[in-house]
Amino acid sequence: MSESEESKARVAALKREAAIKAVSYVEDGMAVGLGTGSTAKFMIDALGERVRKEGLRIRAIPTSEASANQASALSIPITNFSDDPELDIAIDGADEVQAGSLFLIKGRGGALLREKIVAVSARRFVVIVDESKLVDDLGTHMPVPVEIIPWGWERVENLLCKTGARHCQPRRNDDGSLYQTDNHNIIIDCDYERIEDPRALADQIISITGVVDHGLFLDVTTEVLVAGTGGLRRLAL
Numbered sequence: 001m002s003e004s005e006e007s008k009a010r011v012a013a014l015k016r017e018a019a020i021k022a023v024s025y026v027e028d029g030m031a032v033g034l035g036t037g038s039t040a041k042f043m044i045d046a047l048g049e050r051v052r053k054e055g056l057r058i059r060a061i062p063t064s065e066a067s068a069n070q071a072s073a074l075s076i077p078i079t080n081f082s083d084d085p086e087l088d089i090a091i092d093g094a095d096e097v098q099a100g101s102l103f104l105i106k107g108r109g110g111a112l113l114r115e116k117i118v119a120v121s122a123r124r125f126v127v128i129v130d131e132s133k134l135v136d137d138l139g140t141h142m143p144v145p146v147e148i149i150p151w152g153w154e155r156v157e158n159l160l161c162k163t164g165a166r167h168c169q170p171r172r173n174d175d176g177s178l179y180q181t182d183n184h185n186i187i188i189d190c191d192y193e194r195i196e197d198p199r200a201l202a203d204q205i206i207s208i209t210g211v212v213d214h215g216l217f218l219d220v221t222t223e224v225l226v227a228g229t230g231g232l233r234r235l236a237l
């Protein structure tokens with residue numbers, strides 16, 4: 001195994017560890033929000049295993065078509081907001097976590113809008129990460145993804161650039177075409193280098209007409225499970 005393969009395998013093992021711990025919080029009869037991404041994928045696998053082996057009875061709302069397909073393949077029953085307007089728990093990954101505030105950047109996988117709807121609908125929102133996701137200031141490693149409607153996107157991109165971003169660019173597929181979310185919108189990735197005031201920035205972004213939502217998740221996280229080489233830590237306010 002090459003050095004980079006080894007490091008990938010180490011990170012995957014940490015993600016899996018956090019995912020398995022979060023799944024231990026799920027109890028019989030719960031309505032559960034299922035996140036999106038590689039860490040959430042471990043979580044859905046672990047949940048599926050509990051459904052299969054223990055006969056755990058849950059209902060789930062997935063945050064993407066990919067997570068919905070995975071859940072269905074594992075025979076995890078899918079529910080909706082009409083039957084379950086409030087979820088008992090939602091579990092999801094993140095791209096950056098500011099440890100002191102539990103503020104997050106999410107949406108690298110493009111599912112930020114459904115992820116936010118699910119997170120704010122849950123009584124308990126548990127974030128699962130490996131320790132590389134911890135930052136002192138949001139924006140250090142990741143741009144903020146902003147989901148916008150496709151029509152007139154260049155105008156919205158222009159306005160987003162005026163919110164203090166170093167660069168703003170539409171997310172594209174490998175063939176150069178615009179990336180499309182599950183909601184048929186597009187994403188502008190805005191690089192701020194370091195976000196001094198996440199609340200003020202969130203207000204500024206959401207006030208732009210054409211913006212549907214953004215990847216700043218503020219005041220929504222109940223706890224973060226961080227898997228690192230020194231073990232698993234739980235961050236809560």
Ligand SMILES: O=C(CO)[C@H](O)[C@H](O)COP(=O)(O)O
Binds near residue numbers: 093115
């Ligand atoms: O927000 C997300 C998808 O929209 C993911 O949770 C985030 O990108 C983390 O992904 P991963 O677990 O693969 O590192």
